Amino acid sequence: MGIKSLEIVISGVGGQGNVRGAQMLGAAAVKAGFMVRVSDVFGIAQRGGPVLSHVRIGEVYGTMVSAHSADVVVGLEPMEALRAVSAFLKPGGTVAMSTRPIYPVEVNTGKAAYPKMEAILEAIRVATSRIITLDATEVAQSAGIPMAANVVMLGVIAGTGILPFSADYLREAVREYIPRSIEENMVAFESGLKIGESYMNPRT
Amino acid sequence: MMPNVVAKDSPGARHLLLGNEAVARGAIEHNVEIAAAYPGTPSSEIVETLAEVADDVGMHVQWSTNEKVAFEVAIGGAICGKRSLASMKHIGANWIMDPLMHAVYHGFDAGLILISADDPSGHSSANEQDNRYMALLAEIPAIEPSDFQEAKDYVGHALTVSEEIRLPVMLRLVTRICHSRGDCIFGEIHREKRQPKFSDDYYRDFVLGEGIVGPKVIPKMHRTQHEKLKRVEGVAARLGLFNSEKPERPIGDLGVIASSAPVGYVLDSLTGRGIRDKVGFLKLGLSNPFPEETVSDFISGFDKILVVEEGEPFIERHLDALVKRVNPALKIFGKLSSHLPREGELNFSLVDDALAVLLGLERRSPPAEKLRLTEAASALLTPRTLTMCAGCPHRAAYYAAKKATRNVANARYIAIGDIGCYTLGMYPPLRFMQDVFCMGSSIGIANGIAKAGIADPVIATIGDSTFYHAGIPALINATFNQANVKVMVLDNEVTAMTGYQPHPGCGQTATLKPTKNVMIENLCGACGIDFVRIVDPYDFNSSVKAMEDAIKFNGPAVVIFRRLCAQEYLRKARRQGIRISKYRVDPEKCIGCRTCVAAFGCPAIGFDREKKKSFVVTLDCAGCGVCTAVCPQGAFVLEEGS
Numbered sequence: 001m002g003i004k005s006l007e008i009v010i011s012g013v014g015g016q017g018n019v020r021g022a023q024m025l026g027a028a029a030v031k032a033g034f035m036v037r038v039s040d041v042f043g044i045a046q047r048g049g050p051v052l053s054h055v056r057i058g059e060v061y062g063t064m065v066s067a068h069s070a071d072v073v074v075g076l077e078p079m080e081a082l083r084a085v086s087a088f089l090k091p092g093g094t095v096a097m098s099t100r101p102i103y104p105v106e107v108n109t110g111k112a113a114y115p116k117m118e119a120i121l122e123a124i125r126v127a128t129s130r131i132i133t134l135d136a137t138e139v140a141q142s143a144g145i146p147m148a149a150n151v152v153m154l155g156v157i158a159g160t161g162i163l164p165f166s167a168d169y170l171r172e173a174v175r176e177y178i179p180r181s182i183e184e185n186m187v188a189f190e191s192g193l194k195i196g197e198s199y200m201n202p203r204t
Numbered sequence: 205m206m207p208n209v210v211a212k213d214s215p216g217a218r219h220l221l222l223g224n225e226a227v228a229r230g231a232i233e234h235n236v237e238i239a240a241a242y243p244g245t246p247s248s249e250i251v252e253t254l255a256e257v258a259d260d261v262g263m264h265v266q267w268s269t270n271e272k273v274a275f276e277v278a279i280g281g282a283i284c285g286k287r288s289l290a291s292m293k294h295i296g297a298n299w300i301m302d303p304l305m306h307a308v309y310h311g312f313d314a315g316l317i318l319i320s321a322d323d324p325s326g327h328s329s330a331n332e333q334d335n336r337y338m339a340l341l342a343e344i345p346a347i348e349p350s351d352f353q354e355a356k357d358y359v360g361h362a363l364t365v366s367e368e369i370r371l372p373v374m375l376r377l378v379t380r381i382c383h384s385r386g387d388c389i390f391g392e393i394h395r396e397k398r399q400p401k402f403s404d405d406y407y408r409d410f411v412l413g414e415g416i417v418g419p420k421v422i423p424k425m426h427r428t429q430h431e432k433l434k435r436v437e438g439v440a441a442r443l444g445l446f447n448s449e450k451p452e453r454p455i456g457d458l459g460v461i462a463s464s465a466p467v468g469y470v471l472d473s474l475t476g477r478g479i480r481d482k483v484g485f486l487k488l489g490l491s492n493p494f495p496e497e498t499v500s501d502f503i504s505g506f507d508k509i510l511v512v513e514e515g516e517p518f519i520e521r522h523l524d525a526l527v528k529r530v531n532p533a534l535k536i537f538g539k540l541s542s543h544l545p546r547e548g549e550l551n552f553s554l555v556d557d558a559l560a561v562l563l564g565l566e567r568r569s570p571p572a573e574k575l576r577l578t579e580a581a582s583a584l585l586t587p588r589t590l591t592m593c594a595g596c597p598h599r600a601a602y603y604a605a606k607k608a609t610r611n612v613a614n615a616r617y618i619a620i621g622d623i624g625c626y627t628l629g630m631y632p633p634l635r636f637m638q639d640v641f642c643m644g645s646s647i648g649i650a651n652g653i654a655k656a657g658i659a660d661p662v663i664a665t666i667g668d669s670t671f672y673h674a675g676i677p678a679l680i681n682a683t684f685n686q687a688n689v690k691v692m693v694l695d696n697e698v699t700a701m702t703g704y705q706p707h708p709g710c711g712q713t714a715t716l717k718p719t720k721n722v723m724i725e726n727l728c729g730a731c732g733i734d735f736v737r738i739v740d741p742y743d744f745n746s747s748v749k750a751m752e753d754a755i756k757f758n759g760p761a762v763v764i765f766r767r768l769c770a771q772e773y774l775r776k777a778r779r780q781g782i783r784i785s786k787y788r789v790d791p792e793k794c795i796g797c798r799t800c801v802a803a804f805g806c807p808a809i810g811f812d813r814e815k816k817k818s819f820v821v822t823l824d825c826a827g828c829g830v831c832t833a834v835c836p837q838g839a840f841v842l843e844e845g846s
Contacts, residue, residue: 061351064551082585091571112586113586119584
């Protein structure tokens with residue numbers, strides 16, 4: 001094991017595949033031979049509530065990432081990304097965020113306003129400049145499976161090279177855990193991977 | 205999902221398992237033949253996982269009508285020589301106190317495990333009771349795994365303890381074990397179909413003429429139980445349920461005693477600070493009966509002990525009593541000393557802080573830029589409040605009932621809720637119920653309110669699964685004592701909140717075998733209820749009428765609002781390729797009155813503040829069409845082509 005631990009928080013809204021994404025990431029790390037802890041935090045609502053998944057890889061015992069110590073925050077939704085970054089990201093850590101908002105009921109009913117994307121980014125920049133943004137749903141859509149935003153985001157973090165194991169373990173995990181439309185999901189994963197890679201090696 | 209990986213005969217294989225799946229794997233490896241449960245977060249996936257593989261491994265797996273029945277089923281299995289378990293959430297275990305307190309005087313040839321999944325912080329529960337106190341009261345062993353390997357392995361240990369001691373054993377889990385995942389190495393699967401044979405110490409020790417109760421019998425049996433308990437620590441030690449690490453020269457003369465999930469926080473803290481081998485550490489896998497010898501051995505040589513446990517200061521209080529006898533100078537720290545909080549779930553930061561304070565090390569503090577970010581973020585973040593799903597039949601039922609109370613009772617009523625998705629009817633904008641207690645209590649409490657002389661209609665709202673679980677005796681009571689209560693049974697034809705488990709009204713068992721459907725309306729009739737009406741909550745006008753009639757009826761009345769859970773329906777529709785007809789707002793008709801968003805509150809309906817018009821979030825619309833009845837202007841119309 002080349003690392004002591006890698007701490008990742010995945011945040012999103014119930015129904016976005018948060019939990020499954022964390023499960024695939026954790027399973028890939030187990031396949032790669034690491035000790036792994038994954039924990040999901042969600043309320044009692046079936047749909048639409050905030051969901052946080054903690055993934056810890058390496059010499060780890062407890063199941064949750066502690067405050068301000070995540071190396072990576074993966075946001076499937078912008079406001080939830082900000083919520084997770086605020087609570088968990090280590091200064092200078094990496095943020096991969098999908099820019100497509102899911103409005104809370106409070107916003108839909110006109111009681112609250114959804115923050116502007118620039119304001120969210122500006123806040124995140126207080127803690128880090130390593131920010132990757134993309135519309136993961138759109139990327140998934142072009143892969144033929146709009147629901148696979150979570151798989152796209154897994155591809156993105158694999159592409160950044162931040163994971164201590166080969167992307168092949170994640171490919172294997174996606175194949176194992178996704179019940180149907182496997183090929184479309186694989187395309188979604190590869191598209192995400194390219195986005196992650198191009199962030200790391202930007203062409204001028 | 206990896207279906208059935210838990211039943212794979214692949215000893216040595218390493219998998220990422222949910223704590224509950226690891227427990228299920230343990231039950232498979234160690235030949236549990238009967239598993240029963242009533243679903244309850246965070247315990248549900250144990251029996252859910254077993255149900256998926258029951259036929260493959262030769263196990264009887266059932267969802268029982270309630271926890272008491274589940275535990276009784278497990279007693280029945282154990283009394284016939286088959287390893288058995290019953291699993292439930294902490295609050296669910298309150299139901300089993302009666303059979304449990306009796307099972308402890310018996311003794312079975314086969315292991316009997318009571319799995320209690322405690323929920324510190326009440327992530328999905330109405331309290332955070334610590335069921336180790338239930339083990340203390342019942343005088344049974346309580347075994348606590350601290351990680352995912354142990355979650356599997358300790359099932360085997362619990363069975364061994366249960367069989368050697370001849371007592372039921374509690375496997376005490378917590379949310380962070382149940383609902384977290386970790387790596388777990390599979391062991392060998394030992395399946396064996398034991399021939400059923402009735403055997404019971406109670407029956408064997410029974411002496412004709414002494415009676416089955418009374419002072420000749422009961423103290424004798426109680427003494428037997430106490431003799432049994434004395435042997436538990438020895439068996440537990442042999443099985444490796446205690447891990448003691450005593451450094452030559454511990455820093456700060458500190459020893460840590462921990463159990464359950466917080467063991468991980470202690471190890472993370474000690475490892476992170478590079479002092480893992482410099483602090484004394486005892487991990488307790490058995491917390492009841494308190495392992496006095498093991499703990500006495502450990503504490504000798506330390507000046508200070510920090511106890512880290514999830515829930516009440518259970519180990520801490522036992523340690524306190526022990527120390528008064530063996531070493532009164534020893535200082536104990538933990539929840540009673542306020543070094544750790546007594547309420548809420550523990551976490552790394554809380555434990556790391558306590559260790560830092562006791563060891564005189566620097567405490568971690570949030571980085572300055574994070575404090576600035578937190579402040580900036582708090583101005584931008586809005587909460588996502590709990591709400592029922594788009595298309596939820598409960599929302600429609602509550603909205604109709606509210607209208608009925610306006611029509612016939614000047615909007616005056618008292619409504620008591622119950623436990624399920626429909627509890628969310630207490631939240632805005634519906635705010636239908638004024639109070640809620642525990643499983644099945646809505647009808648019973650309504651009985652009392654009606655007898656207290658409240659003149660307004662007294663309403664109880666209860667779900668289908670909860671009705672079978674605990675609603676029936678209270679409904680009989682309403683007839684028996686003629687309590688003028690109006691019961692709304694919110695029947696969405698599945699145990700939705702815990703993950704769509706089947707119940708007695710679903711016509712199929714946990715293992716998807718067809719079975720007889722127990723109809724709620726028949727039960728109501730048999731309970732002596734003269735007013736029983738069944739309505740489709742999507743049919744708004746009939747629903748209002750049914751509630752009006754029920755309120756006007758002189759005597760206990762039941763309205764069954766029957767419509768399949770919208771999530772379950774959408775899943776079914778997706779599988780069968782059924783297209784959902786969606787709705788949209790006709791902007792010509794919408795006058796911006798906000799009834800749909802402010803009073804009804806479907807999450808698929810939004811309001812555009814600039815245009816002052818409502819709109820439908822098409823992707824989220826479940827096509828229930830109740831909005832067409834809610835809107836006073838008839839502005840909701842079917843989408844073209846729908």
